[in-house]
Amino acid sequence: MWDDNSSPRIANETLTKPITMGGLDLLDLEARNDAINIMWLKAYLNFAPTRPEWALITDLIVEKSAPECMVKKAIINPFLQRWSAPTRGINTTIMNKDIQRMMKTARKFSTNLAAIQMTPQLSAQLPAWYHLSTEPRALNTNAAKCLIEKHHTCSVAELIKSSMRLRTPNPDDPHRNSAYCQCSPCQADRSHNCLDPNACTKEAKKRIDLILPKLNPTYQGHQHRNLSLTKTRKECNITARATNDTILFDPAITCKKNLAECFRIFTDPNKIANEPASHHQDPRMLQRHTTQTIFTNGACFNNGKLNAQSSSGIWFGPADERNKAI
Numbered sequence: 001m002w003d004d005n006s007s008p009r010i011a012n013e014t015l016t017k018p019i020t021m022g023g024l025d026l027l028d029l030e031a032r033n034d035a036i037n038i039m040w041l042k043a044y045l046n047f048a049p050t051r052p053e054w055a056l057i058t059d060l061i062v063e064k065s066a067p068e069c070m071v072k073k074a075i076i077n078p079f080l081q082r083w084s085a086p087t088r089g090i091n092t093t094i095m096n097k098d099i100q101r102m103m104k105t106a107r108k109f110s111t112n113l114a115a116i117q118m119t120p121q122l123s124a125q126l127p128a129w130y131h132l133s134t135e136p137r138a139l140n141t142n143a144a145k146c147l148i149e150k151h152h153t154c155s156v157a158e159l160i161k162s163s164m165r166l167r168t169p170n171p172d173d174p175h176r177n178s179a180y181c182q183c184s185p186c187q188a189d190r191s192h193n194c195l196d197p198n199a200c201t202k203e204a205k206k207r208i209d210l211i212l213p214k215l216n217p218t219y220q221g222h223q224h225r226n227l228s229l230t231k232t233r234k235e236c237n238i239t240a241r242a243t244n245d246t247i248l249f250d251p252a253i254t255c256k257k258n259l260a261e262c263f264r265i266f267t268d269p270n271k272i273a274n275e276p277a278s279h280h281q282d283p284r285m286l287q288r289h290t291t292q293t294i295f296t297n298g299a300c301f302n303n304g305k306l307n308a309q310s311s312s313g314i315w316f317g318p319a320d321e322r323n324k325a326i
Helices: 030-042 054-063 090-093 097-108 143-149 157-167 185-192 197-210 231-243
Strands: 295-301 309-315
Touching: 030 054, 030 097, 054 097, 090 295, 157 185, 157 197, 185 197
Parallel strands: none
Antiparallel strands: 295 309
């Protein structure tokens, strides 16, 4: 743009402004590259069965960069566990430039698992070790080592399975608090060379009990907590959408499909709550309220183009102070 002069005569901030604001409407390369890296990061954090093969290979490479003090067989993924992939130093040399750039993008935009609420099925998929929502607990005890090396325990769901004989005792096949217990689960554990199944099942239960409520699949308060519609109202909404009729607002905020839903950027780790969200139900709410109709709409100019601009708004009525637009 400036021929042989390497020093730009106009600030980059001005170059990227729209022409109507005195700029040249040039592409902001830094923002574009950040957006591309965020999309790569999003694909990497897709833990659904459709997860791309390159992401699985990346996991193996990133695992090699973990701190030496960690138990290697307990390492799964830095975004699902309580450790961070390095962005500088000797350990980063294990990762190629693309992975390093992705990890730096994750740190730059504060990427964290920050779901407001999760189903027990989703939270059970989280790793059993170096859990995000529990206090550190030693992995060098005999029971912890046995769970990792002989039981091959990886997820919280597998901890639940190991502790089931304590959590929901079977009266027809009772478990005894003894290393010599002869219940069916303990005998099955011994067939995998476990020397003390009772100690292992107690260790598994202890680790589950230490998980804070929001990410604990055994927490009893995992119902909708007044943040969901009834089944009948959800069915009415389906009909209303088909007939372009009035839709009742659904306040559901629970992540249900896969762990990819649970990640957010621009988060503050210090403000991520460990309690599941709930809606306090005032006794007066049991009385029938008057119907409130709210209109919503959104629009996008130059959709699909580099200079796309979007907006949305809610409208209660003429001159209503609650009307909002962004």
